[in-house]
Amino acid sequence: MTDIRGALKQGITELRNAHVPSFTLAAELLLLHVLGRDRTWIYSHPEAEIFPADADRFLKLIARRAAGEPTQHLTGKQEFWGLEFEVTPDVLIPRPETEHLIEVALDRLAVRELRAGRKQTLTGEALQIADIGTGSGCIAIVLAKELPGARIYATDISAAAIAVARRNAARHSVSERIHFLETGLLENLLNVKARYIVPPRSEASNSALREPPTTGHESPLLDLIVSNPPYIGRREAATLMREVRDHEPELALYGGEEGYELYADLITQSAVHLKPGGLLVLELGHNSLPAVQPLLEPPLWLNVTVTNDLAGIHRVIAAERL
Numbered sequence: 001m002t003d004i005r006g007a008l009k010q011g012i013t014e015l016r017n018a019h020v021p022s023f024t025l026a027a028e029l030l031l032l033h034v035l036g037r038d039r040t041w042i043y044s045h046p047e048a049e050i051f052p053a054d055a056d057r058f059l060k061l062i063a064r065r066a067a068g069e070p071t072q073h074l075t076g077k078q079e080f081w082g083l084e085f086e087v088t089p090d091v092l093i094p095r096p097e098t099e100h101l102i103e104v105a106l107d108r109l110a111v112r113e114l115r116a117g118r119k120q121t122l123t124g125e126a127l128q129i130a131d132i133g134t135g136s137g138c139i140a141i142v143l144a145k146e147l148p149g150a151r152i153y154a155t156d157i158s159a160a161a162i163a164v165a166r167r168n169a170a171r172h173s174v175s176e177r178i179h180f181l182e183t184g185l186l187e188n189l190l191n192v193k194a195r196y197i198v199p200p201r202s203e204a205s206n207s208a209l210r211e212p213p214t215t216g217h218e219s220p221l222l223d224l225i226v227s228n229p230p231y232i233g234r235r236e237a238a239t240l241m242r243e244v245r246d247h248e249p250e251l252a253l254y255g256g257e258e259g260y261e262l263y264a265d266l267i268t269q270s271a272v273h274l275k276p277g278g279l280l281v282l283e284l285g286h287n288s289l290p291a292v293q294p295l296l297e298p299p300l301w302l303n304v305t306v307t308n309d310l311a312g313i314h315r316v317i318a319a320e321r322l
């Protein structure tokens with residue numbers, strides 16, 4: 001094996017023989033990773049020679065992928081909302097269906113602004129947002145990019161996940177607007193006395209430290225809470241792909257025996273932290289809706305919407321706090 005075409009062919013064959021899903025894409029991504037090239041380059045230079053050390057590294061990665069390690073753990077990255085995120089075995093690999101949660105959150109915020117008679121260009125000015133169970137930080141970071149005026153709290157029970165999320169926030173230059181907290185759900189938000197570095201606005205600001213607004217009991221008053229909580233049932237573990245079951249963090253996968261156990265506390269705590277008219281947007285597991293929808297009923301919750309993903313699964317539920 002000395003050229004690109006030969007290497008790719010061998011990688012694809014080994015992954016196909018190991019019944020790896022999307023084996024061609026996986027082999028391509030691993031070769032791109034090893035060579036530090038893009039897809040256009042490798043397909044326009046099929047005869048290019050590969051250094052023996054690179055070929056060796058590629059085949060070692062192919063062997064690890066064939067044994068079940070996710071491609072993203074081998075390349076250390078995953079794209080989400082057009083941005084590249086670092087991923088490690090400490091965080092859930094961002095999934096495309098989670099982009100629906102962001103779409104719903106941005107749509108509902110825009111409708112809320114329209115109803116309030118404010119201008120339609122939504123920059124998130126003065127909005128306070130929380131992402132619960134932030135993992136890689138993908139949701140919090142995308143919201144920080146989409147809403148450059150917003151301040152964001154991002155919580156996770158896993159210190160290791162928070163460390164990855166912090167690095168991703170730095171990579172995307174939004175560290176100053178995301179306050180990371182290691183806590184269960186929204187628990188430590190109740191007494192948070194976070195100090196914020198105000199990001200530079202239109203004119204050069206001197207990065208003053210400022211207290212976030214509080215509810216009077218020292219809890220931030222949130223405009224939006226988003227969460228993609230762990231929602232798989234432990235009883236379903238045997239049905240998961242080995243890439244997921246054996247390599248992604250249990251804390252990120254399982255919500256309990258059934259899967260939907262965390263939603264009740266998440267919704268109860270969200271009701272305490274949201275402003276009147278504040279929005280709650282939650283990702284759902286494939287069978288979560290019957291357990292979650294009854295928790296979002298009047299008089300506390302209004303305007304409940306359910307959004308399906310591309311596979312037709314009820315994927316996102318959103319509601320407004322009275």
Ligand SMILES: C[S@@+](CC[C@H](N)C(=O)[O-])C[C@H]1O[C@@H](n2cnc3c(N)ncnc32)[C@H](O)[C@@H]1O
Nearest residue numbers: 133134135156157158184185228229230251252
């Ligand atoms: C399904 S992952 C979502 C990660 C990321 N937000 C995403 O969408 O890719 C759930 C995350 O919630 C965290 N988590 C699990 N139980 C939690 C709890 N009780 N409180 C806060 N975070 C929790 C896990 O560590 C994990 O990072």
